Amino acid sequence: MENGKVHVVKPQSEARLAILELAHIMSVPTSLVAVLKMKVPEAIWQGGKNTPLSASQILSIVRPNGGGDAENLQRILRLLTTYAIFAEDLSSNGKRKYSLTDIGKALVPDDDGLSYATYVLQHYQDQYLRAWPLVGDAVEDASVEPFEKLHGEGAYAYCMKRPDEMSLFYASMSGLSMPHMNEMLEKYDGFKGVETLVDVGGNSGVILNMIMNKYPNILKGINFDLPDMISSAPQLPGITHVGGDALESVPAGDAIFTKWTMLTWTDEECKKVLQNCYKALPVNGKLIVCEPVSPELTDESQRTRALLSGDIFIMTMYRTKGKHRTEEQFKQLGISTGFLRFRAFHIDPYFPVLEFQK
Numbered sequence: 066m067e068n069g070k071v072h073v074v075k076p077q078s079e080a081r082l083a084i085l086e087l088a089h090i091m092s093v094p095t096s097l098v099a100v101l102k103m104k105v106p107e108a109i110w111q112g113g114k115n116t117p118l119s120a121s122q123i124l125s126i127v128r129p130n131g132g133g134d135a136e137n138l139q140r141i142l143r144l145l146t147t148y149a150i151f152a153e154d155l156s157s158n159g160k161r162k163y164s165l166t167d168i169g170k171a172l173v174p175d176d177d178g179l180s181y182a183t184y185v186l187q188h189y190q191d192q193y194l195r196a197w198p199l200v201g202d203a204v205e206d207a208s209v210e211p212f213e214k215l216h217g218e219g220a221y222a223y224c225m226k227r228p229d230e231m232s233l234f235y236a237s238m239s240g241l242s243m244p245h246m247n248e249m250l251e252k253y254d255g256f257k258g259v260e261t262l263v264d265v266g267g268n269s270g271v272i273l274n275m276i277m278n279k280y281p282n283i284l285k286g287i288n289f290d291l292p293d294m295i296s297s298a299p300q301l302p303g304i305t306h307v308g309g310d311a312l313e314s315v316p317a318g319d320a321i322f323t324k325w326t327m328l329t330w331t332d333e334e335c336k337k338v339l340q341n342c343y344k345a346l347p348v349n350g351k352l353i354v355c356e357p358v359s360p361e362l363t364d365e366s367q368r369t370r371a372l373l374s375g376d377i378f379i380m381t382m383y384r385t386k387g388k389h390r391t392e393e394q395f396k397q398l399g400i401s402t403g404f405l406r407f408r409a410f411h412i413d414p415y416f417p418v419l420e421f422q423k
């Protein structure tokens with residue numbers, strides 16, 4: 066008996082609830098995409114104030130010419146409140162009003178138009194959504210990615226042929242990478258003393274630019290990526306864009322950085338790239354890797370879920386035998402390719418820094 070209510074927790078009813086939640090879980094990302102497309106976070110954040118607004122007030126901002134169903138918007142906002150994207154306020158005569166939580170604020174574009182919203186929107190484009198029902202095909206036949214089976218080409222090739230998709234990919238990568246790189250650069254000082262830094266799979270070059278701004282000792286930055294991927298990369302001070310394939314060779318530098326690349330390579334391909342990095346480094350040179358690192362234990366934590374669900378995204382869209390690896394798997398890959406020292410810095414729960422020294 067608690068507060069006059071009798072709580073009878075029946076394991077079987079909990080099991081039924083869990084199944085119902087999973088059965089309906091598509092409502093969550095699709096509702097999130099809907100509010101992002103309607104620019105609801107921006108509407109609540111107007112003037113940087115985060116004022117709680119009712120669904121009809123939000124609609125009057127996102128639909129200034131009228132229209133839209135406030136009750137249905139409120140239904141969506143309530144669901145997303147259960148995922149702590151919005152906070153619900155019932156203080157004004159029981160009328161529900163919504164503000165942004167810290168998670169919701171991460172979806173509001175910054176002055177450069179970047180936020181986590183772009184990453185979400187990029188992932189929920191039609192070409193990916195249509196590949197999801199084929200996820201089990203990666204078990205039946207691991208020789209071809211479900212995305213490629215459906216579209217006749219791999220996810221990178223698909224992206225690189227389409228200029229709009231490329232811009233979205235750049236913005237998605239930058240929007241996600243910049244906030245945690247800011248924190249990483251505050252806490253990790255492994256770029257001290259480096260004069261030439263190569264970023265393998267550096268995409269638009271914005272991360273290399275961030276590193277160089279923080280470490281003026283880096284005089285030369287080489288942003289290395291697939292030729293078509295850097296074809297529309299912006300010009301950035303001190304940075305040379307070099308097109309190539311890391312599976313063939315990597316430009317020389319006194320340190321090499323790579324972030325969020327190895328997950329799309331098989332173990333054999335990772336070894337090849339690590340060998341190429343080894344060759345491109347001087348004695349004592351460092352390879353600094355920033356990759357999703359899967360936990361050894363399978364638990365129900367948010368971190369484990371974020372990492373294991375990202376792993377299935379990779380398996381379905383990019384590479385059936387690419388993967389999120391554990392720290393030990395990274396260490397063994399480094400040792401097998403000749404690196405002498407391995408250190409892990411757990412600055413970010415999703416993207417730890419892994420240092421391999423020659």
Ligand SMILES: C[S@@+](CC[C@H](N)C(=O)[O-])C[C@H]1O[C@@H](n2cnc3c(N)ncnc32)[C@H](O)[C@@H]1O
Pocket residue numbers: 221238239242265266267268269272289290291294309310311312323324325326329
């Ligand atoms: C997920 S993105 C990460 C981009 C950036 N490093 C970041 O963290 O925001 C992976 C990048 O690796 C690049 N890439 C994939 N395979 C590559 C290869 N074989 N050689 C060079 N770059 C490659 C892709 O073109 C893409 O820009």
